[in-house]
C-alpha cells in the first residue's frame with residue numbers, strides 16, 4: 043500500500059465519529075467578522091495607510107502624479123544609488139528625471155548580479171491601510187519576486203486612492219492566488235536578539251513608499 | 258518525532274535545571290512579558306476579535322472533520338499548478354523523501370526556512386547523515402544551530418540566549434560554517450544582525466535547493482503560505498531552483514478566503530504586530546515565460562502521529578494549532594521552566610498536549626507533559642483558534658492514570674493504567690513540580706472545576722497511600738475568579 047493510501051485510510055478511520063451529513067463548509071464557518079474596521083472616508087483610509095507604513099519604519103512620501111519623476115529621482119540621489127532595477131512594465135515616466143543606470147529585470151541574470159544593484163523601483167498590486175501592507179503580485183510594473191528582495195533599497199509607488207483598500211479581507215478579494223504574491227509590511231526586521239527590533243536582516247533595509255495621487 | 262530529544266529527562270528534572278538558571282529565567286521572563294503586553298494591544302485594535310477567533314476555530318475544525326477530502330483536493334490543486342506531491346507516513350519516510358529529492362538535484366547543501374515540521378522529523382540530522390549540509394537561515398535558528406543547541410520557543414527559538422552569548426557564538430562558530438564573523442564584533446543587536454546578514458547572504462546567493470514548511474495550504478487553489486519577518490524565508494522561497502516544502506497534513510484550509518481570518522489573527526497573536534513584515538504565497542510553479550521563483554516545487558505531506566491525534570475526539574483540537582506561540586507567552590509554567598524542559602520541538606502548553614499525542618505516552622517525558630501545567634486556563638483565553646488546552650490536558654491525565662483506548666500508527670490499542678510505571682512516577686513528579694511552584698498556580702484552577710468528574714478520587718502512585726485514607730480536597734464548582742469575571746461580582750445576569 044502506498045503511503046498516500048495509508049494516510050488517507052488512517053484519516054478516514056480516525057473520523058469515524060463524523061456523520062456523513064456533517065454541516066457543510068458554507069454553514070460550518072461563521073463569517074460574522076468585519077470586512078473592515080472602523081468607518082473612514084477615502085482620504086482617511088489613505089492617511090491610515092501612511093501612518094501604519096511609517097509605524098513599521100517604512101519611509102513614506104506623498105506627491106501628485108506630476109511630481110512623481112522628480113520625487114523618485116530625489117530618493118535615488120539621496121540614497122546615493124548608482125543603479126536601479128527596473129521591472130519590464132514600469133511606467134517610463136517614473137524614472138524620467140534620473141540618470142542612474144537602469145538594470146532590466148531579466149530571468150537570466152544571477153542573484154549575485156542583482157546583489158550589486160543599489161535600488162529597485164516598483165509599483166504594487168494593492169496596499170492595505172489597516173495593516174500598513176504592500177502586496178506585490180509579479181505584475182509588469184513589479185517584476186520577479188527577487189528584485190524587491192536582493193537590492194538593499196526598495197522604492198514602491200502606490201497609486202492613491204485607487205490601489206488602497208482598508209483591510210485584509212478586501213485585499214484578498216482583489217488578488218489572484220495563481221500569481222506569486224509577496225506581502226510587505228515595513229522593511230525586513232528581526233526581534234530575535236533579546237526582542238530588540240533591528241531593521242533589515244535579509245530583505246531591503248530601506249523601504250520607501252511613494253503615495254502618488256491623481257495618477 | 259525527532260531523535261534529538263531521546264533520553265530527555267522527564268519534565269520536572271528538566272524544569273529544575275531551568276528554574277535554577279538565573280540568566281535563562283530573566284531572559285524568559287523579559288521576553289514572555291514583553292510579547293504578552295504587546296499582544297494584548299494588537300488584539301484590542303480589532304473589535305471583531307471574538308468573531309475572527311470563532312471563524313478560525315470553525316475553519317480548522319471543519320477541515321479536520323473532512324481532512325481526507327481536503328487533502329485529495331489539495332493534491333489535485335498543487336499538481337495542476339505544476340507541483341509534485343509526496344506523502345510520508347512518519348518522520349523516517351519524510352526524511353528519506355527529502356534526502357532523495359535533494360540528491361536528485363546533485364547538490365550537497367540546502368538553505369532552510371524555519372519550520373517546526375522539519376525540526377519535528379529531525380530533517381537536519383537526516384540530511385547530515387546523508388552528507389547534505391542544511392543551513393538554518395532564520396536568525397534565531399542560526400544562533401541555535403551555531404550554538405549546537407536546541408530551540409526553546411516556537412517563535413523566538415533563541416529566547417534563552419542573551420546578546421553576549423550570541424556574540425560569543427558568532428565569533429567562535431561562524432567560520433566553521435562559512436563567512437566568519439567580522440573582527441571586533443560587539444554585542445549590539447544591529448551588529449549581530451549585520452554579521453548574520455553577511456554570513457547568510459553568501460549562502461542564499463549560491464543556493465540551488467530550498468527547504469521550507471508552510472503556515473497554511475489552500476486546498477481550493479493549491480496555494481502555500483509562509484509568514485516571516487526577516488526576509489530569509491523570501492530568500493529560500495525565491496532564489497533556489499528547487500523548493501521542497503515539508504508540511505503537516507493539518508495545515509490545510511479549504512479556501513482562499515479562509516486566509517483572511519488567519520492573516521489577521523496569526524501576526525497579532527504571534528509577534529503582536531498588525532502584520533508580520535513578509536508573507537510569501539505561491540501556487541505551484543510559474544511557467545517559464547514569466548519564470549519567477551523555483552522551477553521545481555515538491556510538497557511533502559507528513560502524518561507522523563497526526564492521524565492518531567485526529568482519532569481522539571477530545572485531543573483532535575490540538576491539530577487546529579497555527580503555531581502562533583501566544584500560549585507559551587502567557588503560561589506561568591513555561592515562564593519558569595523554559596522551552597527545553599518540554600523535551601520536544603513543541604514547548605509550552607501546546608507542546609504539553611501535542612507531543613504526547615503525536616508520540617504517545619510511553620516515554621517518561623511524554624507521560625509527564627500533561628502534568629506540566631497548573632490548568633489556569635490562560636492558554637485557552639489567548640489561543641486564536643480557541644483550543645481548550647486545559648480540557649485536553651485533563652483528558653490526557655485521565656488516560657495516563659486510568660488507561661483507555663488510543664490509536665497508535667493507525668491501530669487502536671488499549672493503554673493500561675500507568676500503575677507503578679516509570680511514566681506514572683514522572684507524571685506525578687511533574688504535577689508536584691507545577692503545584693510546588695505557587696507562582697505557576699496563581700491563577701487558579703478553572704478547568705479543575707469544570708472537569709471534576711475526571712479527577713481520580715485517589716492519587717495514583719506514590720500519593721496513593723496518602724489518599725487511600727483521605728478524601729482529596731473537593732474542587733469547587735466554579736472558582737471565585739471565574740464567577741467574578743463572568744458576572745462582574747453578581748452585577749450581570751449569568752450567561
Ligand code: SF4
Pocket residue numbers: 526577578579580581582583584585607636639640641642643644
Ligand atoms: S495552541 Fe493556540 S495559542 Fe498556542 S501556539 Fe497553537 S494556536 Fe497559538
